[in-house]
Amino acid sequence: MNTTISENQSLVLIVDDEPFIRAQLRLSLQREGYRTVEAENGREALTLFQQLQPDIVLLDAIMPDLDGFDCCTQLQSLENGPSTPVLMITGLEDQESVDRAFEVGAVDYVTKPIHWPVLRQRVKRLIQQSHLQQKLEAANKELQRLVTIDDLTQVANRRRFEEYCAQEWQRMARNQLPLSLILCDVDFFKAYNDTYGHRAGDRCLQLVAKAIQQTVNRPGDVVARYGGEEFAVILPTTYADGAIHIAARICEAVRQLTIPHHTSQANTCVTVSAGVATEIPVPSSDFQEIIDAADRALYQAKTKGRDRYQQYVKQLSSPVYILNSQHRVV
Template sequence: MNLPKPTETPAANILVVDDDGFMRMQLRVYLQKEGHRVELAENGEEALAKFAEIKPEVVLMDALMPVMDGFACCQTLMKNYQNPSPLVLMITGLDDETSVDRAFEAGAIDYVTKPIHWAVLRQRVKRLLYQSRLQHQLESANQMLERLAKIDQLTQLANRHQLDLFLNTEWPEAIREQYPFSILLCDIDYFKNYNDHYGHQGGDDCLQQVAKALSRVVHRPKDLAARYGGEEFLMALPNTDLEGAIHIGENIQAEIARLAIPHARSAIANHVTLSIGCASTIPCLGSSWEQLVAAADKYLYEAKAQGRNRLVSGRWGEEAMG
């Protein structure tokens, strides 16, 4: 994955914190000439309020100030804001090694010395912004890769890996809390015939339309719609009893019927239909979500045997799971 190159001289929001009014003005004029947007604060307390308001990319802060010095302010910023942490450039005396050590201990990422060498300040601000924006791009890329690892690329639903992670998390919670758990297993009727007639591109388009319909119906934060394999889709419904799951399944079938996707090679209709198996239980110790999925698969088989385009459901009780 190629990352865009960060801008060579990026403009940024910069907060300048210094109790010396003349120094504040000098820093603002210089930084504005570099194209940056500059806010000012006279001490650490004012800096904290300004930071919360404008969220600057860089804070240029004097180490020694009244009310709240730069070290205390920097520590507070690092405590209150994380991922990413603020980029603080501390201003110290030329020979003040103790302040430099304290600045890094407080969380500052770099420092500049007084009297300020403007070319040095320019390069340090520029380098910080470059590193910061490159880091943000890398984090975005990593988030995208993580998402790609969990999403079926054709349908944009959860893939089997994400489904397993979800069920392995939610099933134990359902056992602890003793609330119902339901599974809907859906299969597109005569999908092989559909592919043979409309081609694989047509089949892919059909799968995408069905997936979007499922997403419109199954949208509670706790629910998960996944591509289970081929033309099969699985809906995991924590804290949903059998009646609730049947209602969702019927809504899915109604949504598919509303789409009226033409299916010239269906033996039961002239449009795409779904067969659905619905299983529900209150999980008990020793049970597994795989057993509930197997029960939903059994009901799906019965729906197909009864002529397809229907929903067959049942409760999967403790005795059956044992």
């Protein structure tokens, strides 16, 4: 292995079992300002690719043990493999070999003996195209993030909530697993705004959103601003007892913020009410069912005094669990 390192230059991985060809490629590319790293076989190339994440791979088609075609196939399964251009270098010009090179993931090829001006231009073009594609993908990802994030609170917005809730509802229906939903509402928020002003109200919502987000730890759980002073927490593969536990923690986390709210009729600080619903979805059913259930539970929590959570139950005779402002479960 031979490496030449300099800052802010594209890295080219040269893979060829012939030392003379590798040396020619290295010198030609270094004259153009590229960094280079060399592998003498396909297996070494795979290791170096994972370690160094090159900008392009120049890959000899015919090598012992693991040839260029099989190496290219395996490169596609590695991190960043599909987005890294592979330029196949081959002494084979038959249609079958050319077709196979593209089938295994190469984006272009040159034949031996190498025409050096052609090689340099293709390397330059492929690297430019790859970098442009990476910039476009990053921009699209950021745009997608922006259209699904609530500007004020930086949690998911209503659009993202509905998309994700529908997605997880259908996934839970296919697998017959539970989906839980918590709807939270900041208690007496209009009175808070009237007393402290809208700027303080915005700051309050930001702090509440952060407290809820920090309470929900699993990657698959999503916290969203449902609207106004309402937040929603989607909990896939979560049974009722787990959702109740999280709802209790959310109520406590917001209470522990100790944001003064002297016009609240529930507490002297900002609190939330929460409605909890859990369903194992029926195939072809509508996710609106669990939203309606959580909303009804939230309404019950409010009518019972706020600063508490309430589990939705389908039968009025079923037990209801409530956390009141004295921190008791009754």
